[in-house]
Amino acid sequence: GEKVRIRIEYDGSSTPILRTWTNKEQCYEMLLVDENLYEYTLTMPEEPCQLWYNFLIENNQGTIIYGNSNDMLGGEGQTYNKDFHSYLIVVYDKNFTTPDYLHKGIIYQIFPDRFKKGDYKPKELIEGRTYRDWHEDPLLNIDVKNGDNYAHDFFMGNLRGIVEKLDYLEDLGISVLYLNPIFKAGTNHRYDTGDYTKIDPYLGDDREFDLLCKEAEKRGIRIILDGVFSHSGADSKYFNLYNNYDSVGAYQSTESEYYNWYTFRNYPDDYLAWWGIYTLPELNKHDPGLQDFFLNEETGIASKWLKDGASGWRLDVADELPMDFLEKLRLSIKNTDEQAAIIGEVWEDASNKVAYEQIRCYCYGDTLDGVMNYPLRIEIINFLMGKTDAYNLSKLLLHQREVYPTPFLYACMNLISSHDRARILNVFADEEHNGGDRAFNKNVKLTKDQYNDAYKKYLKALSLLTALPGSPTVYYGDEAGMQGTADPWNRRPYPWGYIDRSLHEETREILQRRKNSSVLKTGDIDIDVIDENTIKIIREIKNGVDVFGNKAENGKVIMILDRSKDEPEWIFE
Numbered sequence: 001g002e003k004v005r006i007r008i009e010y011d012g013s014s015t016p017i018l019r020t021w022t023n024k025e026q027c028y029e030m031l032l033v034d035e036n037l038y039e040y041t042l043t044m045p046e047e048p049c050q051l052w053y054n055f056l057i058e059n060n061q062g063t064i065i066y067g068n069s070n071d072m073l074g075g076e077g078q079t080y081n082k083d084f085h086s087y088l089i090v091v092y093d094k095n096f097t098t099p100d101y102l103h104k105g106i107i108y109q110i111f112p113d114r115f116k117k118g119d120y121k122p123k124e125l126i127e128g129r130t131y132r133d134w135h136e137d138p139l140l141n142i143d144v145k146n147g148d149n150y151a152h153d154f155f156m157g158n159l160r161g162i163v164e165k166l167d168y169l170e171d172l173g174i175s176v177l178y179l180n181p182i183f184k185a186g187t188n189h190r191y192d193t194g195d196y197t198k199i200d201p202y203l204g205d206d207r208e209f210d211l212l213c214k215e216a217e218k219r220g221i222r223i224i225l226d227g228v229f230s231h232s233g234a235d236s237k238y239f240n241l242y243n244n245y246d247s248v249g250a251y252q253s254t255e256s257e258y259y260n261w262y263t264f265r266n267y268p269d270d271y272l273a274w275w276g277i278y279t280l281p282e283l284n285k286h287d288p289g290l291q292d293f294f295l296n297e298e299t300g301i302a303s304k305w306l307k308d309g310a311s312g313w314r315l316d317v318a319d320e321l322p323m324d325f326l327e328k329l330r331l332s333i334k335n336t337d338e339q340a341a342i343i344g345e346v347w348e349d350a351s352n353k354v355a356y357e358q359i360r361c362y363c364y365g366d367t368l369d370g371v372m373n374y375p376l377r378i379e380i381i382n383f384l385m386g387k388t389d390a391y392n393l394s395k396l397l398l399h400q401r402e403v404y405p406t407p408f409l410y411a412c413m414n415l416i417s418s419h420d421r422a423r424i425l426n427v428f429a430d431e432e433h434n435g436g437d438r439a440f441n442k443n444v445k446l447t448k449d450q451y452n453d454a455y456k457k458y459l460k461a462l463s464l465l466t467a468l469p470g471s472p473t474v475y476y477g478d479e480a481g482m483q484g485t486a487d488p489w490n491r492r493p494y495p496w497g498y499i500d501r502s503l504h505e506e507t508r509e510i511l512q513r514r515k516n517s518s519v520l521k522t523g524d525i526d527i528d529v530i531d532e533n534t535i536k537i538i539r540e541i542k543n544g545v546d547v548f549g550n551k552a553e554n555g556k557v558i559m560i561l562d563r564s565k566d567e568p569e570w571i572f573e
Contacts, residue, residue, distance in 0.1 A: 048364035096365025098411035116161025173511030192233030213309030222311035312341025370411030428454035466514035522546035
């Protein structure tokens, strides 16, 4: 119901027409309000939606369409005769709120098998797996059936190890831990869930999880779990391909209680699998039994682990989950804990992502709180590596400020590194080697000059993350100087006792600056471009309230990042 004023500058003789559509197309003749300046005030729809618009202009050649540019990032557009792009306004739920600890937090991502081996031993070791010494390299053993790594090598990192390093994480400035999957599974990455109700015995048990949550809470640190609800493992109690579980799995019988959780094309060996990987059979998210298993507010998996101490979920491949499933999932989670976080893995623009031939918006307030901000990651990397300029970086930042609702923008997980990408030092050294010989990539090591240059770029990137709305995120070991190309070399064990102490201390200084500044957490944001190499970020709290309308002390912080210089300039007013 709010009003939005739309303007366009046009020096022609005809009057521009504003064309909009949600479910239907509507046209409005714009009003001349100043020399060559036209405007129209729209009343927004009452219900959440995507409102698209462009401009129709008549000239001696006919009707010209003025719309969004090809990059779909708003700002200055372009003219079209056909096949146009439009501008977007996201109309979201006026009651949409997101957790305060995401607005103010700093996230640290942990790959549990590789972070720390603590004082805990599983009751038994499983035959057929390989057990590595902590400072050895991971193993690469390709499954010829799908080209993926078997990932059956274990370093035996565990939950107790994380507990033992909570003081280290607190000192670094961390307030949220995002853990890659911790439920019982067959691989070291555990994205092939075997039992959603049990902690993987190599990591611990319910008591170890309870200890982690309680000890983290004492230090003001929250735990976010990885929710892999798109697919399970073939080696699971639900599918049971290898008969390793004491259950009748869907693979074993059409009478299995789990049979309808999966989609078989030709029973039992031809079934839908995630990206065709046979070890990851795809779950049928429309099945009522499966939905009850995950979404039931009393007994469902989503609520169970919140009741047991977790503070939220990061949803694996969220854009591959049906929208109605996500909506029900949000209700289940928020009805269990209103402050529980829901962060989605969406690699593209979350305001208008095309998935399964549908244009989806995750910003209405009915699905996700925020997303892993991969578009921002890409633009920061490209800017610091000289592949684009400050104008393009600014354009993305302004676009996200425009189309992402404030609660969503300030709840995004702003990352530059993760388990799905090469280590950030390798990226900045241009030693990523995506798609290359994975065995060869094991031995890729940066030269001293490469390392020093990447070191500086990493600190500039991290500084920029801390200057922006959202949760700046560190992938375990980046602060220690870890190197590695893509999986599995980006998942080496944390080098305790061998870290780059200088990099660690500079990382800590950057994160602590963010942690201690209310302005950098919930201040308003403006962006200015000084030249192609230099961007200025202005954060401000004024009139005694922050962007959420909460009481806050006035202040202003300016960060000027010139990519040609070793470090950014910070100005506190």
